[in-house]
Amino acid sequence: MSAKMLLKLTRFSCVIVLALSTAAPVIAQTPILGGAKERQPSYGELENFTILSYTDLEGWDQAAEFRVSKDGKHAYVSNYQGFSIVDVSDPTKPRVISKVKNTDGVQSQYIDVIGNTLVINQDGLRDPKFPTWDGGIRLYDITDPAKPREAGFFKTDVAPRRGVHGFWLHEDPKQGKFAFIATTMEGYYDQILLIVDINDPASPKEVARWWFPGQHTAGGEKPGDNWVEPDRGLREGLPKIWVALHDITTYKDRAYAYRDEGVIILDISDVRKPTKISQIKWSPPEEGNTHSIGIVIPSHGGRPDVIIAGDEITQPQQCPFGYMHVLDVRNEKNPVQLSTFRLPLNRFCPPDRPGRRFGIHDVERMIKGNIVFSAWENSGFWAVDISDPHQPRAVGHFVPPVFRRVNSDAGHADDVFVHDNGLVFFSSSDPGGGFWITRYTPGVKGTVSWTEDNKNVTVKYDKRPEN
Secondary structure (H helix, E strand, O other), X not given: OOEXXXXXXXXXXXXXXXXXXXXXXXXXXXXXXXXXXXXXXXXXXXXXXXXXXXXXXXXXXXXXXXXXOOOOOEEEEEOEOEEEEEEOOOOOOXXXXXXXXXXXXXXXXXXXXXXXXXXXXXXXXXXOOOOOOEEEEEXXXXXOXXXXXXXXXXXXXXXXXXXXXXXXXXXXXXXXXXXXXXXOOOOOOOOEEEEEEOOOOOOOEEEEEEOOOOOOOOOOOOOOOOOOOHHHHHHHOOOOOXXXXXXXXXXXXXXXXXXXXXXXXXXXXXXXXXXXXXEXXXXXXXXXXXXXXXXEOOOOXXXXXXXXXXXXXXXXXXXXXXXXXXXXXXXXXXXXXXXXXXXXXXXXXXXXOOOOOOOOOEEOOEEOOOEEEEEOHHHOEEEEEOOOOOOOEEXXXXXXXXXXXXXXXXXXXXXXXXXXXXXXEEEEOOOOOEEEEEEEEEEEEEEEEEOOOOOOEEEEEOOOXXX
């Protein structure tokens, strides 16, 4: 006999049906694909997580990067069209309390909050229907989360350039509040690091910039030997240098960044004079596309001993797809790779699995404890135990079900945030999927499927989830 419990949530969140049974349900086994010997969990499978709730954010279901307030009451979610503020004080009933839409021609994938200031990136759609737009960051006063008020704007560039992509907000006890942003500037070929003072949100000011040697700069530095003037390169199909900065994570007086150049550690003890300490890379021989970096918070209170990097590699010709790198940075002048963690789909890149983005995308930026919570696009969300950093191992996963509302053949995992209250928040963005609130609960297994209208989800467990 089975019992059913219906949780009636708000119209902004999901209807979750918990089907509890003493007998384990039969879960269809994913065929062995691409020569993989291990079984890769398929769409809709859940292990060692309990889903507390889901919301499609009132239709803004392309939930990308997000943050959760220190008190655990609000989530701030970027979703391409703009951003949403969600009341998550009751994690079983998330409720959208405000939405801010971008101007035409602009998209936003990144968001961060510091104090009562929310910052969102302004990245161009590169759509001929919108020939003009301004790239940069917009700053909002969220003293009242239900009524965000635009406080300031920092412009970096205009169409047809890229605008701002990844960024990170940093607070120094002596120097104040800053935005570390990846942006294209006039006179630069690819995205560089720009540091902006946001102590006065109404009047943000550039205080420094840093670029990888060889990037074309307006400052007169000689371009690298492989650099080709952009327009000529595009016109003639010539090779070019590609050293674009993608995202940044800061911790204490250090910044960790880069993209095709692996991981670069910068000294930001003086934010106005960032200086390179060291670099570690694995490309070549493999492709390298460092997306984001997670800091394993050390118990001793100093700089980190271990950091986690992931490569956003998703194209079939780039096999193996991107995976997790565990790096020892105790001697930060000589960082060392301790190990890697890969899924079967990363290693074998099977052509017969629906969805083609199987590489790691994001990791929890501030990792507290021995478990790294991470997002792997079409491979789902994963918990990875690094208590032995030389041998990381999977200890949980949630692969969102196929998002059919937009005729997709795959589910998606974009970003992850772990709160001090123990809740694990997830977002699904490409092509959609919304916002998930979960708890890591070892011993639980189940399946997740969409309701008929593809706006809510049904969760079936074969073991009662713990509270």
